[in-house]
Amino acid sequence: MLKSGLLAVATILGGQSGARAADTYSIDPAHTSATFKVEHLGLSWIHGRFNDVAGEFRVDSANPSSSRFALTIKSESLDTANKKRDEHLASPDFFNAKQFPVVSFKSTAVKAVEKGLEVTGDLTLHGETKPVTFLLTGGKTAEFPPGVHRRGYTTHLKIKRSDYGMDKMIPAAGDEIHIEVSFEGVKS
Amino acid sequence: MTEPVTLLEALTAAAMVSALTWAIGRWAGRGGCWVWCLAVGLGFYLGLAILGVRPRWPIREDQDRFLGLVLPGILAAEAVCRSLKTPSRLGAAARLVAATAVAPVLLHGSSYVVDHAGPGSAEWPSAWRWLIFGGLGLATACNWSGLVWIQTRSGSAVRVLVALATAALGAGLAVMLSGYASGGLTALPLAAAIVGASIAASFRAEAPDTAPGVGLIGLEGVLMMGAFFGRLRTAEAVVLFLAPLLAGIPEAYPLSRLGPRFRTVLGVGLTACAVAAATATTWRRFAADAVGL
Numbered sequence: 001m002l003k004s005g006l007l008a009v010a011t012i013l014g015g016q017s018g019a020r021a022a023d024t025y026s027i028d029p030a031h032t033s034a035t036f037k038v039e040h041l042g043l044s045w046i047h048g049r050f051n052d053v054a055g056e057f058r059v060d061s062a063n064p065s066s067s068r069f070a071l072t073i074k075s076e077s078l079d080t081a082n083k084k085r086d087e088h089l090a091s092p093d094f095f096n097a098k099q100f101p102v103v104s105f106k107s108t109a110v111k112a113v114e115k116g117l118e119v120t121g122d123l124t125l126h127g128e129t130k131p132v133t134f135l136l137t138g139g140k141t142a143e144f145p146p147g148v149h150r151r152g153y154t155t156h157l158k159i160k161r162s163d164y165g166m167d168k169m170i171p172a173a174g175d176e177i178h179i180e181v182s183f184e185g186v187k188s
Numbered sequence: 189m190t191e192p193v194t195l196l197e198a199l200t201a202a203a204m205v206s207a208l209t210w211a212i213g214r215w216a217g218r219g220g221c222w223v224w225c226l227a228v229g230l231g232f233y234l235g236l237a238i239l240g241v242r243p244r245w246p247i248r249e250d251q252d253r254f255l256g257l258v259l260p261g262i263l264a265a266e267a268v269c270r271s272l273k274t275p276s277r278l279g280a281a282a283r284l285v286a287a288t289a290v291a292p293v294l295l296h297g298s299s300y301v302v303d304h305a306g307p308g309s310a311e312w313p314s315a316w317r318w319l320i321f322g323g324l325g326l327a328t329a330c331n332w333s334g335l336v337w338i339q340t341r342s343g344s345a346v347r348v349l350v351a352l353a354t355a356a357l358g359a360g361l362a363v364m365l366s367g368y369a370s371g372g373l374t375a376l377p378l379a380a381a382i383v384g385a386s387i388a389a390s391f392r393a394e395a396p397d398t399a400p401g402v403g404l405i406g407l408e409g410v411l412m413m414g415a416f417f418g419r420l421r422t423a424e425a426v427v428l429f430l431a432p433l434l435a436g437i438p439e440a441y442p443l444s445r446l447g448p449r450f451r452t453v454l455g456v457g458l459t460a461c462a463v464a465a466a467t468a469t470t471w472r473r474f475a476a477d478a479v480g481l
Contacts, residue, residue, distance in 0.1 A: 084367070091368045092249055092417050098298045099249055099417070101305070127248050165248065168370050 022060040025151055025185025027071065029053055032183040034073055038161075039174030046173075048089075050103070052077035057185055059139070059151060064112040069119055069136075071181070073103040093168045094161075100127040119155075128164040132157060149187035156180050190239060190373060198238035202377040203384030206231025210388040221270030224398045227385040228378075229263045235377025241370070250294045250417050251371055254409045258293055259378075262286060262405040270399050283332045283401065288325025290405060294412050328408050331433065335400040338436035338455075345398050346386040347452040351435035351459040352403030353382040358463030359410045359428045365467075365474040368418030375410040378403070404432070420470070427466040434458040 035049040055071035075097035076090055090097040107121035108131070116137040123132045138153040160175050161167070167175075206227040213223030236242065236255065243256030269282050295301055301317055303309045312320060339348045360375025382403050389398055411429055414420030435455035438446065443454065 087419050088367045088369075091371075091419075092251060092413070093368060093370050096249055096417065098300065101299045165244065 022058060022062070022066070023149075023151070024058045024188045025056060026188055027053060027055040027057075028150070028184045028186050031150075031152070032181075034071075034181045034183075035179070037178045039171075039176070041172055042174070046080055046085075048078055048080035050074070050077050051079050053183070055105075055183075056188075064110055064117060067107075067110040067117065069105070069107040069110070069121065071105045071183070075101055075103055094166055094173070095126060100125075105132075116153075123159070125159075125164040126161075126166045130159075130163055132159065150184050151187070152182070152184040154180070154182040194239065195376065198235040198377055199380040201238055202231040202235030202380035203387075204231075205234050206381040206384035207388040210385045214388075221399050222267035224385060224389070225263045225267040225402060227388075228381045228402055229260075231381030231384055232259070232378050235380055236374065239373060239377065241374060248297075250298070250413050251374065253293050253296065254413060255374065258290055258409050259402070259406060261289075262402055266399040266401045280329070280333060284325060284329040286401070286405065287328035287332060287408070288321060290328065290408055291321045291324045291412060294409060295416060298416070300416065324408075324412075327429075328404065331430065332401060332404050334433050334436065335404060338433070338439065339398075339400060341436070341439050342448070342451065342455070344448065344452050346390045347435050347455050348400050348432065349382055349386040349389075349398055349403060350452075350456050351432040352400055352407060353379040353386065354456065354460050354463050355428055355431045356382065356403060356407050356410065358431070358467045359407055359414070359425075362424055362428060362467050362470040363410055363414030363418055363420055365470045366414050366418045366420040368414055368420075371410065371413040371418060375406065378406045378410075400432075407432075424466045424470055427462055431459045431462040431466070434462055 029052070032053050033049060034053050035047065037045045037047045040046050050073045052074035053071065054073075055069070057069040058067055060066045075095040078086055078089055078095065078097075080086055080089065089095055092099065095103075102124075104124045105121055107119050109120040111118045111120075113135070116135055116139060118133065119136050120131060120133040122129050134155045134157040136153045136155045139151060141149065141151045143149050157179050159177050159179065161177050162170060162175050209227035209230050210223060213227065241255070243252040243254075245252075245256070247253055247256050265282065265286055269279060292301075299309075300311045310317075335348050335352070339345075342348075356375045357379040360372040360379065363372030363375065365372075386398070407429065411420065411425045415422060415425045435458065437443065437458055438451035438454045443451065446454070
């Protein structure tokens with residue numbers, strides 16, 4: 001038991017366990033965080049997360065441009081640790097979760113750069129689709145538990161919610177949204 | 189968030205423009221329902237403009253459909269139907285059609301009726317959906333017919349309209365307190381426009397010159413937005429929706445023996461009591477657990 005545990009930890013810390021040239025991964029929700037922060041009255045930052053994230057990605061180490069990333073998030077799963085505020089954020093004043101239940105991203109181009117992968121794709125939020133580009137860092141692999149191959153990435157991006165038609169209550173709730181997505185995929 | 193001063197300006201402008209439009213229409217010898225619809229429509233959309241609210245194009249959300257389709261549609265329909273003096277059966281049928289159309293229009297593309305997450309994922313299965321739409325339409329048409337009856341029976345051009353404006357005002361506040369601030373806000377200039385035109389109409393107008401349909405459909409739309417897209421509770425929505433019918437109570441014996449002005453005040457007062465009770469309930473709930481944004 002102890003031996004297998006140490007082996008697993010060593011595998012995680014070691015990273016880079018020889019993945020095949022093109023591997024497909026399913027997002028592991030338990031090890032994936034889609035978080036955001038937004039200014040409140042210009043005074044403080046409200047932090048929130050989405051609790052229902054799914055998706056898959058395909059990574060081709062030999063030919064990064066053929067890699068693909070797709071993510072879907074349920075709008076209604078947003079969580080700012082305040083039920084009343086979450087209900088308001090789900091209303092048409094913000095996300096309109098009944099009308100636009102899903103936030104999604106689908107890559108259209110991936111390019112290897114010095115610090116990771118530069119991913120361009122279509123972000124659909126509040127029913128509006130716009131192109132976004134961000135740097136995806138990480139890409140390490142691990143086997144944990146034994147037999148389960150993982151790969152993970154992290155990215156930060158900033159968007160203006162008004163660009164997506166989510167333009168009510170600005171500036172009480174800030175226009176600029178800081179998003180961080182950190183995800184692990186399990187190899188299919 | 190809307191500044192109180194801006195809100196006051198919007199409501200005052202909505203009331204004054206609708207009153208002036210009505211007065212000018214009457215002064216020019218143009219009575220009738222279409223002047224009423226024009227007055228309420230101008231006042232309402234001016235109030236919205238001052239608040240910075242407008243339907244967006246292309247239409248995508250419930251509020252866009254409410255402001256860009258439902259209200260212009262009912263204003264036009266009321267103006268045409270009432271001005272043409274359609275027979276009562278045809279008018280009742282038109283009311284049923286208009287009332288039934290509101291829910292499908294407002295809920296179009298929402299997760300209630302669309303399989304966003306794969307086949308069969310809509311919140312309302314197909315059979316339920318049409319039952320709900322039919323039920324809401326029938327309830328609205330019955331309410332509408334009841335209000336027309338009260339208006340005719342009372343002979344008052346303004347009692348039903350002021351009752352509707354009171355309910356719209358309460359509905360707007362209740363929806364704002366139920367997590368959908370911008371949806372509830374749209375009801376306030378509607379209430380102001382109806383009150384403005386009603387005050388002007390109270391001088392010389394006859395009951396057939398005014399139309400309760402605009403106020404009722406506006407009330408229904410705001411309540412639906414609050415209940416389906418916000419967190420307005422069904423019981424509160426039902427009370428607010430039915431409250432204008434209380435304006436008809438003074439037509440029952442022995443209250444019907446009272447003077448017409450007293451009956452109007454009593455009818456509007458009864459409506460206001462029901463509206464205040466429903467709005468106070470939402471306020472208490474809001475105050476109990478609100479920290480909000």
